[in-house]
Amino acid sequence: MNPTLRRLLAHRGALLGIAYIMLLAFTAAFAHLILPTDPLAQDLANTLDPPSPEHWFGTDELGRDLMTRAIYGARTSLVTALGAVAIAGAIGVPIGLVAGFFGGWRDAILMRIVDVLLALPGILFAMALIAVLGRSQAASLVAVGITGIPAFARITRAQVLSLRQRDFVTAVEAMGGSSAYTMFTTVLPNAWSPILVQVVILSSVAILLEAALSFLGVGIPPPTPSWGDMLRTGKGFLYEAPYYAVLPGLVLTLTILSLDTLGRTLARLIEDRQSAEDDA
Amino acid sequence: MTSYILRRLAQFIPVLLLASLGIWAMIYAVPGSPVGALVGENATPEQIAAITARLGLDQPLLAQYWRWLTAALQGDLGQSIQSREPVLDLIAKRIPATLQLGLAATLIGLLVGVPVAIASALKPNSLLDRILSAWSALALGVPTFWLGILLILLFAVHLHWLPSASAYIPFFTDPVRALANLALPALTLGLYISGIFSRFLRAALLGELLSDYVRTARSKGLRERDVIGRHVMRNAMLPFVTIVGLSLANFIGGTVITEAVFTYPGLGRLLIQAIGVRDYPLIQGCILFILAIYITINLLVDVLYAYIDPRIDYH
């Protein structure tokens, strides 16, 4: 097994994080097979019920089962986050690669564009985009994705710039390798590790951002279950049903903490491996 | 120094121009006509004619942008569709509230985050370090809107100590009521900021502790508290200031969310309300204003950095 992976699994926090994320992803993916309940099924006779053996998280103001909604919310959340990270990576990584590899005017222009994306706090940028695109899950996904582009572009660019200084990249040029060859067979394969860490970290940022948008009422429109929207509605029933906002929030928080721990552990292991290589 | 600031400012100009172009173009991207977006659906023909003339909507696009930009630079951000008030006035009214919240939160962030980072870095990988690092992870990982809800549940719903919705009371008019209203939102945002401070300051300190000059300082017979307090701290400020600069976006984003949780009447809430009713001039105004603040603070961070680091040649 890959030594970095082995050491990752030896780290208790990271292991817990992986276990939690896998459990969440599994239940979210197969929610319709596992759960007998429908997240949209209303039961107006049993609204705002506290947690009970029938409704572990209780019910909401329309009598819908909150745990079912939290699990379907995970589906919404994970899909949006993965889609957003995919968009951010698919655009950000090539930008960083080209900017860092060629430098000069390409770098200047591309990074100026990236700076514009960074000129606004991510959540405001996403809000502004949604104000234009209209409120929908697709709009949330795109908006969150676009705010993630600068992170990928910058990480990739920094990595490429430092690789560019390494002699083994110059060596490929000295051998007569073309720019495309150098970029795709030498630079990019060596740049993956920090980009991968960024994928994990950005997933947690994307989940948080999507939840925040829904909480602010500009994200995924109801009745699609989403964590942010559950917290938003739950906040209206703090006196009547305090558990309403607490339990879905806990699921969300654990997700973010898991991904954050995983990302940081990965980053540290990669750093250790690199410094071990430098010292060797 | 002036030339250095000017040079940094000059680097922001293309960003400002492009970003303002994006903000201006918003109304053209909205479905329907830009006039409709600017004056709302129930506008009278007179209003439509007025806005068409004012923005020169019959002129070439570039001229329209130029007109909009020069007006904005002179403080004319247009009129709110909802209230028919000038956008700048609406924004100006909300600034003190957001400023008070931001300062209080930053203060909490510093008071909690910096000692945590130092205690952590002095004994890396010790039990204390691991506990404090876990604390930082929590401060960063718990979403502010959930933390806010938990705090309301505890202090307002359960204990009845503090209000669940926070009004803006200027601190100097009534400090007690101001603090009561400010406590929960400032704590919510401040804990998050303390997480940023402690995590990155700890990393910066640990990075610096490995440097050769630390060994040199010890070899001279300096006391450990001087080695850390003077030599290491001063150098750790450099990467730290950069990180804080980069995290400013998170601070400002955090304010928007915190204001929403506590229905606190600041800029962020103004923006959310504006988006809710599609009040485009107000949306544009708010975003442009936040952009300006963000860039100003970034510039200040740059200047601060140059001031701390003697290697930066700002001539």
Place this chain on the structure above:
Amino acid sequence: MAAPVVSVRDLEVTFVGAGRPVPAVRGVSFEVAPGEVLGIVGESGSGKSVTSLALTGLLGPSARVSGQITLAGIDVTTADAETLRQMRGRDVGMVFQDPATTLNPVFPVGRQITEGQIAHGTLRREDAATRAEALLREVDVPDPGARITQFPHQFSGGMRQRAVIAMAMAGNPRLIIADEPTTALDVTVQAQVLSVLARRQRESGAAVILITHDLGVIAEVADRVAVMYAGRIVETGPVAEIFRSPRHPYTAALLRSLPRIDDDPERLTAIPGQPPHPGRLTPGCSFRPRCPVGHGRAICETEPPDRDGVACHFPGEAVAAPPAARPHAASTNTASPLLEVTDLRVEFPIRTGLLRRQTGSVRAVAGVSLSVRPGETLGLVGESGCGKTTTGRAIMGLIRPTAGSIRFEGREIAGLPRGAMRRLRRDMQYVFQDPYSSLNPIRTAGEIVAEPLRIHGLHAEMGGDAYVAGLFDRVGLPRAMMSRFPREFSGGQRQRIGIARALALQPKLLILDEPVAALDVSIQAQIVNLLKDLQRELGLAYIFIAHDLAVVHHISDRVAVMYLGRIVEESDKATLYARPLHPYTRSLLSAVPVPDPAARGGGRRIILEGDIPSPARPPSGCAFHPRCFRASPLCASTAPEFADHATVPSRMACHHPMEVAQ
């Protein structure tokens, strides 16, 4: 004899961490008398630096220290932190290797120099500036009054190291520990710093422990020497004695493996293998796997040799007798040049101000002409910033020349389009300095060596994997290593992979950029011998770029000396080293520390004043004139032509060349 300043008995240092404990120092004993200079010499991993940190109690928490260290009456291994703190700076001062990082970048130099004394309460704050100024003056820093308020980045490397010496001496300590104090410096600056260190040592009467890998520096400066290998002192004694008749086979082999400017053997006597990692020592004698004496003797495999005296079961069997000098015939190679470079210039723009306008340029290479014939080695030597690497990279087409012509086999290649240049790359290859950075970490050694073949689509044509395996044979690496990754190789082995890769396309010319500078002395000899063998077998031409005049002397047929972007002198090796004409060449040669204590002193050394100027602001006229001891007003105004000398078969650029003794 007076009581020793420091006395060390049975010092052992073991690092404990996540893995197995690593014994870095394994039973070291020595003493240093007042006023004495003890040199500790050893290769990487020998434990020499760890020993020095143990003396001052500066090892980290992962180090387990045992044995006895008495420094200025303090028992260091048992003393509490406060006692050790007070000892440091007062009783012992330290000078570290890299002056670029030993000073704190954000504080003024003066403050850092006196800070220790203030902490010890031996200096009042208001007197600090005066004291710092005096200390800087004592180490020959010009204009010390202005210098004390400057920051480290405003100091040159040599100046910084002098400031560090001033700092170490500030508290008038009885012992100075200098850990590789000149390793990061250029040879002319090294000469300055060593002479300042020696003078300050004499003036203050302090004892010095000088730790270095450089036997030449030891021979120049030390009274006594201790040779360390694998965490032990294998041999110790007066410098003259050890260098004349070493009794430990390692010492003897080390001395024989050195290239020297005062000797010219056909081959260096390399030590096989590599210095052991402290965590992976063989039982018995640690030097056994590399030892020419102990082979097959049972006792060496089972019994660790004696700790005191000479750590060898058969001391004195090794002989240091350097191989007899075999003078080469001067280069008689008259074939038409393979490579001809004429008036090569490389300039990098400097942009400043609001609009990033080009306000000047760094003249990295300011008109270099050279030629290389098939099968010969041209040594390109100079100090940092002289443009030797830029020259090599410009010839290779990695940097676009600003002006000048580069002809390869008669064909102009400067400014050739990418495609045409690519085909040319088959004939010309590059070997890099840093073997850790020049190999792609995610490819196997076999893939790395095969990469040039794949790029040029010749892998199958040249014979595929069998051909690559043949290249491994050629550079002396086992074929079984082809499937390993670079991190599994030692520095010397990595350099062999780099050479195999450069050979893959069967080039005619190799540009070797400091190929042995990053390697331990015993490994250097292996690589240098390999390069000589390859040249003989394959008829390769080399451009050998280096700062080390001894290595260049050993490997080159002809040598060109560069200073600030220009070649100042060029000749065949024998002529250049025996009869240097340019004052710079002369000072450079005299600054090289020779590993022969008998040659010490004698007034032969010329110590240049000042530092190498920045290529962004080269001096007018002859670029060397501000530091030259023969300069006249003419030199400041007019740059000398690079031309043939009247009597000596050399070309040089100087108005006032050294007189030639006939």
